[in-house]
Amino acid sequence: MQLRDALDDYKRHTGHATRFPGERRTVTGRFSGGEGRLVHVDADGELRDFGHPLTGLTGLVRSRVGLAVGDELTWLDEVATEQRYVGDTTLIETVHETDYGTVTRHDATIGDAHLTRAAVDVGDDGHANVDPADLSLVVYARFAPDGRDDRVGQLRYDDAVEVYHADERDFLASDTGFSDLRGQLPATFPELLDDAPTDLPRDRDGDRYEEERLSGEVVADVPFEDGVATVGTLLTDREETTREAARDRLAELFDALDDPDALAAAAAETTPSVPESVPARESVVADLRVLSLLSAESGLRIAGPDFDPFYATSGGYGYTWFRDDAEISTFALDADDRLGLGLDDWHARSAEMYVATQRPDGSWPHRVWPRNGALAPGWANARIEDGPDVDYQADQTGSVIAYLAQARAGGVDVEGLDRTLVAALAGLDETLADDGRPVVCQNAWEDSAGRFAHTTATFLEAYSELALHGDGLDAGALDPDGDLDPDALPDDLAGHARDQATRVYDALDDLWVPERGCYALRETPEGAIDDRLDSSTLSLASAHRSFDALGGVEGDGGDGNRAGDGGETGAVDPERLDRLVSHVETVVDGLAHESDEIAGLIRYEGDGWRRAGQRSEKVWTVSTAWGANACAELAVLLADHDDPRAAELVERARHLLAHVSPGGALCEPTTFLPEQFFDDGTPDSATPLGWPHAIRLATVALLDDELPQFADRAVADD
Incomplete structure (x- = not known):
C-alpha cells in the first residue's frame, strides 16, 4: 500500500463506524498463494499483493478488471459477484454478472506468478445481444517495484510490459496479447489535496506524454479468444531472473495452465493434502x-x-x-x-x-x-x-x-x-x-x-x-x-x-x-x-x-x-x-x-x-x-x-x-x-x-x- 492509497482510503472512510481510515482491508475476499507470493482477490475481484514480508517483492498495490464492449466499459467491481475456493486448493473462482454476459474468473498464485483466467458467456440469459468479437478484458494494474511509486519506469515488449525501479522487476503479460496499452501517472498533488477521493484509472491524457513510461500504472486491453482471456503477472529480482527468463516463464504458464482444471491442480501443490477420514x-x-x-x-x-x-x-x-x-x-x-x-x-x-x-x-x-x-x-x-x-x-x-x-x-x-x-x-x-x-x-x-x-x-x-x-x-x-x-x-x-x-x-x-x-x-x-x-x-x-x-x-x-x-x-x-x-x-x-x-x-x-x-x-x-x-x-x-x-x-x-x-x-x-x-x-x-x-x-x-x-x-x- 502506498501513501497515496492510504490518503484516498482516509477520504473514503473518515468517520465510518467500523472502518478505520487509511487501511487496506482483507476482511472480504480470499487469498491465493502458499510459501511465496501472497495475492488478495477481494470479493469484487480487485487484486493486491501482500507478500512483501514473505518474498521481499512488492508487486501489485492496486488493480481493477473490466469488460469492454466497443467503447462501453463495465468495471467488474461494480456488478453482482459471487466467489469461492475451488475444492481444497487456493484457486479462487469469482463470477461477475454483467449486462453483456457472465464473466467467470479463476485466480491462482503459483510461486511468484499470478494468473487470472477470464471466460465470458454471452448467452441469451437476459444479457444484451453482443458480438463476442467486440468484447475485450480491460486490466488496470499499478505496480510498486522495490516498494516505490515514484522513479519507476516501463519497458514494452510484444508480449509483455515490465515495470521496474532498481532491483525488483514486475511483469504483466497476456496469453492473447494486448490490443491497447497505456500508462498513467499516480494521483497528482491537487488530487491528493482535494477533499474527494480519486477514481482510477483516468482517461488517457495526450498532454502528459511521460505518463506512458514513467509510472508503475498500466491499463491494458486484452482480446478474448474463444471467449477466454488470461492475464499473468510475475514478480522477479533482477539478480535472480533475466528479462528473457521472466517472459519465458509467463509463456510456459499460459501454455501449461490453460484451463480451470490445470489451474486447480497447480494451486493444489501449494497446500498439504488432507485425508478424507480427518474429522471436521x-x-x-x-x-x-x-x-x-x-x-x-x-x-x-x-x-x-x-x-x-x-x-x-x-x-x-x-x-x-x-x-x-x-x-x-x-x-x-x-x-x-x-x-x-x-x-x-x-x-x-x-x-x-x-x-x-x-x-x-x-x-x-x-x-x-x-x-x-x-x-x-x-x-x-x-x-x-x-x-x-x-x-x-x-x-x-x-x-x-x-x-x-x-x-x-x-x-x-x-x-x-x-x-x-x-x-x-x-x-x-x-x-x-x-x-x-x-x-x-x-x-x-x-x-x-x-x-x-x-x-x-x-x-x-x-x-x-x-x-x-x-x-x-x-x-x-x-x-x-x-x-x-x-x-x-x-x-x-x-x-x-x-x-x-x-x-x-x-x-x-x-x-x-x-x-x-x-x-x-x-x-x-x-x-x-x-x-x-x-x-x-x-x-x-x-x-x-x-x-x-x-x-x-x-x-x-x-x-x-x-x-x-x-x-x-x-x-x-x-x-x-x-x-x-x-x-x-x-x-x-x-x-x-x-x-x-x-x-x-x-x-x-x-x-x-x-x-x-x-x-x-x-x-x-x-x-x-x-x-x-x-x-x-x-x-x-x-x-x-x-x-x-x-x-x-x-x-x-x-x-x-x-x-x-x-x-x-x-x-x-x-x-x-x-x-x-x-x-x-x-x-x-x-x-x-x-x-x-x-x-x-x-x-x-x-x-x-x-x-x-x-x-x-x-x-x-x-
Missing part, C-alpha cells in the same frame, strides 16, 4: 490453507496480512513473532501427530529457523522478517539494546522452547537443535526471579508490563517439556567463548528443568485470587495484583498438562506428544486441579460476550483497542479459540485423573469451538478467522490471522483423539 475436514482444510498462505519459503509465518502498513492504528502484522509462530508450530505438530497430516517439512523448517534466529543470550528478538529471519521493526528489543527486561517479551522464548523440545522428541533432527535448547534454558533461567516467577516484562498482547500469569504459564510449559524430552542435553554444547557460561549450568539439564518447573508451579500460588476464583492477570511493576480476567491466562491449562506428565514420565512414548500417557501419578495435585477448573470456568464465563450477531470471548476486561464507536470490548477469535482449547486441554487433564468434571469441560470446549468453526458466528464465509469482531458482526483487523486457525486445528485434533468418549455431547452454536 472442512475446518482442517481451511486451517492448513491459511497457514500455508501466511508462510514464507523459510517456514516462518507472518501473523496476518498487513492491512495497516503505515501503523495508523496498529504496529503492523506482516512480521514473524516468535510467540505466535512457535505456538502455531506446536499446534501443527500436535495436530499432525494425531491426524497424520504429513507436515514433516513444516516442523523441520520451523526448527531450523528457530535455531538460526536465536540470539547469543539464548532468547529470540521481538519480530523478524519471515523471508530470512532478519530483525524487523519492533518495540520490545530490550535484550538487543542492553536495556532492562521490561521491554522484552519473555513468553516468546518460553513458547519456542516448548516447540523445540516436542519437535526433538518427535524425531525432528536439525543441526544445532540441542545447542539451541541448552542456550534457551540458560536464557530462561536468567529471566526467572528468585521467587519462581518471570521478571517484569511485556505481555502477550504487547500493551502492558508486569509479571504475567501468561508468561508464567509459558515458563511452566517450557521447563516441563525440557524435563520430559531433554535427556542427553549437555551444557558442553554451548560455545565456551559465547555470551552464556556452560559452567553455570548443572550436569543434569533435564533434572534441572524439572526442578525449575516445580519452582514455577509452586510460585503460581502468588497469583491466586480467592475472591474471584481465578489467577490474576499480573502483578504490576509496582507490586500490586491486577485481578482482571484475561484470555491469555487460559494457557495455564496446557502448561499444567505438560507439568502433570512429569509425574508419569516413564509412560511417555517418546513420540513428541507433550503429555505422554500421564501414567498413574500425575504431578498436578488435587487442590491445583480445583483451582484450574475454577480459573478456566471463571475466565470463560467472565469474558463471554454476545450480541444479536456474534458470540465469543473478549480479550480481557477493559480492553479498549480498536473499539471505534463501540462502548464494550470486542470479541476476538484468538481468545474464543483459546477458550475452546483450554477447556479441551483441561478436560484431558481431568480425565487422566479420573475426574468426572471432564465431561462438562468437553461441552464447554465444543460450544466455544462451534463459534470459530465453519458456519459459526466468528468464521467468515471465506473460511477465514479475522482477529476481531464488532458487535454488529463486522469483522475487523488482520484477516486471516494464523494463530486462531492453528488453535482451531489443534483443538479439533485433541477432541477427536483424546476425548472420543464425549463425542456424542456436542453442543450446538447458539
Whole structure:
C-alpha cells in the first residue's frame, strides 16, 4: 500500500463506524498463494499483493478488471459477484454478472506468478445481444517495484510490459496479447489535496506524454479468444531472473495452465493434502490453507496480512513473532501427530529457523522478517539494546522452547537443535526471579508490563517439556567463548528443568485470587495484583498438562506428544486441579460476550483497542479459540485423573469451538478467522490471522483423539 492509497482510503472512510481510515482491508475476499507470493482477490475481484514480508517483492498495490464492449466499459467491481475456493486448493473462482454476459474468473498464485483466467458467456440469459468479437478484458494494474511509486519506469515488449525501479522487476503479460496499452501517472498533488477521493484509472491524457513510461500504472486491453482471456503477472529480482527468463516463464504458464482444471491442480501443490477420514475436514482444510498462505519459503509465518502498513492504528502484522509462530508450530505438530497430516517439512523448517534466529543470550528478538529471519521493526528489543527486561517479551522464548523440545522428541533432527535448547534454558533461567516467577516484562498482547500469569504459564510449559524430552542435553554444547557460561549450568539439564518447573508451579500460588476464583492477570511493576480476567491466562491449562506428565514420565512414548500417557501419578495435585477448573470456568464465563450477531470471548476486561464507536470490548477469535482449547486441554487433564468434571469441560470446549468453526458466528464465509469482531458482526483487523486457525486445528485434533468418549455431547452454536 502506498501513501497515496492510504490518503484516498482516509477520504473514503473518515468517520465510518467500523472502518478505520487509511487501511487496506482483507476482511472480504480470499487469498491465493502458499510459501511465496501472497495475492488478495477481494470479493469484487480487485487484486493486491501482500507478500512483501514473505518474498521481499512488492508487486501489485492496486488493480481493477473490466469488460469492454466497443467503447462501453463495465468495471467488474461494480456488478453482482459471487466467489469461492475451488475444492481444497487456493484457486479462487469469482463470477461477475454483467449486462453483456457472465464473466467467470479463476485466480491462482503459483510461486511468484499470478494468473487470472477470464471466460465470458454471452448467452441469451437476459444479457444484451453482443458480438463476442467486440468484447475485450480491460486490466488496470499499478505496480510498486522495490516498494516505490515514484522513479519507476516501463519497458514494452510484444508480449509483455515490465515495470521496474532498481532491483525488483514486475511483469504483466497476456496469453492473447494486448490490443491497447497505456500508462498513467499516480494521483497528482491537487488530487491528493482535494477533499474527494480519486477514481482510477483516468482517461488517457495526450498532454502528459511521460505518463506512458514513467509510472508503475498500466491499463491494458486484452482480446478474448474463444471467449477466454488470461492475464499473468510475475514478480522477479533482477539478480535472480533475466528479462528473457521472466517472459519465458509467463509463456510456459499460459501454455501449461490453460484451463480451470490445470489451474486447480497447480494451486493444489501449494497446500498439504488432507485425508478424507480427518474429522471436521472442512475446518482442517481451511486451517492448513491459511497457514500455508501466511508462510514464507523459510517456514516462518507472518501473523496476518498487513492491512495497516503505515501503523495508523496498529504496529503492523506482516512480521514473524516468535510467540505466535512457535505456538502455531506446536499446534501443527500436535495436530499432525494425531491426524497424520504429513507436515514433516513444516516442523523441520520451523526448527531450523528457530535455531538460526536465536540470539547469543539464548532468547529470540521481538519480530523478524519471515523471508530470512532478519530483525524487523519492533518495540520490545530490550535484550538487543542492553536495556532492562521490561521491554522484552519473555513468553516468546518460553513458547519456542516448548516447540523445540516436542519437535526433538518427535524425531525432528536439525543441526544445532540441542545447542539451541541448552542456550534457551540458560536464557530462561536468567529471566526467572528468585521467587519462581518471570521478571517484569511485556505481555502477550504487547500493551502492558508486569509479571504475567501468561508468561508464567509459558515458563511452566517450557521447563516441563525440557524435563520430559531433554535427556542427553549437555551444557558442553554451548560455545565456551559465547555470551552464556556452560559452567553455570548443572550436569543434569533435564533434572534441572524439572526442578525449575516445580519452582514455577509452586510460585503460581502468588497469583491466586480467592475472591474471584481465578489467577490474576499480573502483578504490576509496582507490586500490586491486577485481578482482571484475561484470555491469555487460559494457557495455564496446557502448561499444567505438560507439568502433570512429569509425574508419569516413564509412560511417555517418546513420540513428541507433550503429555505422554500421564501414567498413574500425575504431578498436578488435587487442590491445583480445583483451582484450574475454577480459573478456566471463571475466565470463560467472565469474558463471554454476545450480541444479536456474534458470540465469543473478549480479550480481557477493559480492553479498549480498536473499539471505534463501540462502548464494550470486542470479541476476538484468538481468545474464543483459546477458550475452546483450554477447556479441551483441561478436560484431558481431568480425565487422566479420573475426574468426572471432564465431561462438562468437553461441552464447554465444543460450544466455544462451534463459534470459530465453519458456519459459526466468528468464521467468515471465506473460511477465514479475522482477529476481531464488532458487535454488529463486522469483522475487523488482520484477516486471516494464523494463530486462531492453528488453535482451531489443534483443538479439533485433541477432541477427536483424546476425548472420543464425549463425542456424542456436542453442543450446538447458539
